[in-house]
Amino acid sequence: MTRKYIDCREFPSEMKCTVSISADSEDELVNAAVQHATTVHGQKDTPEFRMEVRKAIHQGMPAA
Structure with missing residues (x-):
């Protein structure tokens, strides 16, 4: 299973x-x-915001 991440930067x-x-x-x-x-x-926390968060998901690990 591949890790997923979101980077606030x-x-x-x-x-x-x-x-x-x-x-x-x-x-x-x-x-x-x-x-x-x-x-x-x-x-x-709205359904629209959660949809935007899902769009920001990347596969793997964040860069250092």
Whole structure:
């Protein structure tokens, strides 16, 4: 099974967040990324936002 990840550095923000989140399951990854985005960045957890998060998923591991 290939790991999947989302890298917060790909999303411009004033705080210049450097968090990368990875998981084996796409659903687990989306849930963790949405939790991070709502808690840290003040995003709203909506179906549309979750769809955007899914579009940001990459295969493998984030670059250092």
